[in-house]
Amino acid sequence: MLGQLATTGIGSGTSIDIIKFHAMFSVKNADMILSSKDDIHFRVRSQLLQDTSEWFRTLLSLPKNVPGANETDILRLDETGDVLAALLRMASGMEIPELSSIEFCEDILNAAEKYEMPGPISIIRLALSSSLLSTSPIRIYGIAASRNWVAEAKAASTRTLSIDLFHADNIPEISRLDSHILTKLLLLHHTRRQAFKAALDNASVFYASRDIIGSRAGQLLMIFSMLMSSDELSSPHVRIAGRSCISRNLPSTTSKESSNVCRRRSISLNTI
Structure with missing residues (x-):
């Protein structure tokens, strides 16, 4: 049922009332609803998205040529609920979630780049250069070098000097x-x-x-x-x-x- 509602594009007042929302993004006066691929929903003010994301700014500037334009939009996205929650918390100035996993950081980074959100990108960039993030320096080097982050790539490559690049664990x-x-x-x-x-x-x-x-x-x-x-x-x-x-x-x-x-x-x- 949630999946069907999330893919309708526009939801009626009755259908939106039965959707379960993320606890941190459930303000009823928000004018947009974002839905993750695992059917977690987020009430968000469109102005926040326009202020923090070039992708959403362009999307929301397009004319709405659909019936019921005054109703709340439901926009289906490709990211998981955890990634969207982290992205929106960063964009909203809320407490940043724990970023101890390199996979989680990379997922957030990819989403932030997709939606052109420089704020979350800068947060992940800082996290990658932090000693608190315990992960392979080869992985961090790859992420930084592919984005031309010179300082981060140099620091990570120096850390790789203490390991055997061709050890089975590093392949x-x-x-x-x-x-x-x-x-x-x-x-x-x-x-x-x-x-x-x-x-x-x-x-x-x-x-x-x-x-x-x-x-x-x-x-x-x-x-x-x-x-x-x-x-x-x-x-x-x-x-x-x-x-x-x-x-x-x-x-x-x-x-x-x-x-x-x-x-x-x-x-x-x-x-x-």
Whole structure:
């Protein structure tokens, strides 16, 4: 019954009275009714929609050439009730719902872009850059990079440096990325690894001689690559102490050489 009423476009006064509305959007003097695809209804003032959405502003500027133009409109939308409720709460200046799920954030963002609502878009953009949103940095990077959000994309891509992009758990997120966005991310990882290798060969970064460092750079780089994955941190084959003196898995050296190798300056990947 609700689905039939919601698809009529115009509802009579009697039929609207039997529709169940969202508790936060049930003011009877509203002149529009929005219906979600799961048959949740929202009473909304058309002026609010015109003020906050270019899409609704254009829609509501069109002439009404239908009978009963003075009755309340029922407009069927493609979004779920949860997404519409969040979108309308943001547009209305109400308390923002919890945005802990990246899927929920992305659904709201897609709806806000569809209806051209800059306010909700800016809220989701801020949420994506918040440390409170616990999700894969690959996912956030993809969302930000596809919209040319430079600061957010840069922050997320930096966070990906601590994970193995090709770990089985990350493949679903990698497969979401457009090819040009994925290429940029792979290039970043390659560039950082090359920069780290160059730093190992640089005697001004390591106190050991260039010859000693050069002979071990490949092995140190391999161990460093293992350390990029959090799963490897507990490996019995890798031991980190103090300032990362990586001595196991290296060829035998004199104690003096090992000491020199370990006395390196700290290297920040973010500044290489």
